[in-house]
Amino acid sequence: MTKLRQKMIRAMDLRNLSKHTQRGYLAAVTGLAKHYRKSPEKITNTMIEDYLLYLKNEKKKAPNTCCAVLAGLRFFYTHILDRQISVDFSLTKKPRRLPTVLTKESASGGEDHLCPDKSKTPHDPHDHLCRRLESR
Numbered sequence: 001m002t003k004l005r006q007k008m009i010r011a012m013d014l015r016n017l018s019k020h021t022q023r024g025y026l027a028a029v030t031g032l033a034k035h036y037r038k039s040p041e042k043i044t045n046t047m048i049e050d051y052l053l054y055l056k057n058e059k060k061k062a063p064n065t066c067c068a069v070l071a072g073l074r075f076f077y078t079h080i081l082d083r084q085i086s087v088d089f090s091l092t093k094k095p096r097r098l099p100t101v102l103t104k105e106s107a108s109g110g111e112d113h114l115c116p117d118k119s120k121t122p123h124d125p126h127d128h129l130c131r132r133l134e135s136r
Helices: 003-014 019-036 045-058 063-080 102-110 127-134
Strands: none
Touching: 003 019, 003 063, 019 045, 045 063, 063 102
């Protein structure tokens, strides 16, 4: 085990990070070092950005995965090497799905589909809706 790895494990233990987080942070630093076949001390900010783009574009990793890798790298460079990394990586915005809007015709005359045959069980969860519609 290298001295940097030992130092990182010690720093994570002192900060009481969970074992799952420790595993993820160590995997992030190990992945970066293996990708460039260099010690993490010799890797530049540009190389880190390129690595994140590689994960996102070529390995097709999810944005949350890339952010988790970046968090591990930030921890390592900030707390172990006392060096700030200025990498801005943002999550892509997920498209918001709009609710289905009923037309006037389907909203006014289409209540029959809401109240199925009354021969169903009396404890049907839609009973309260049927009662409200019938009382109109």
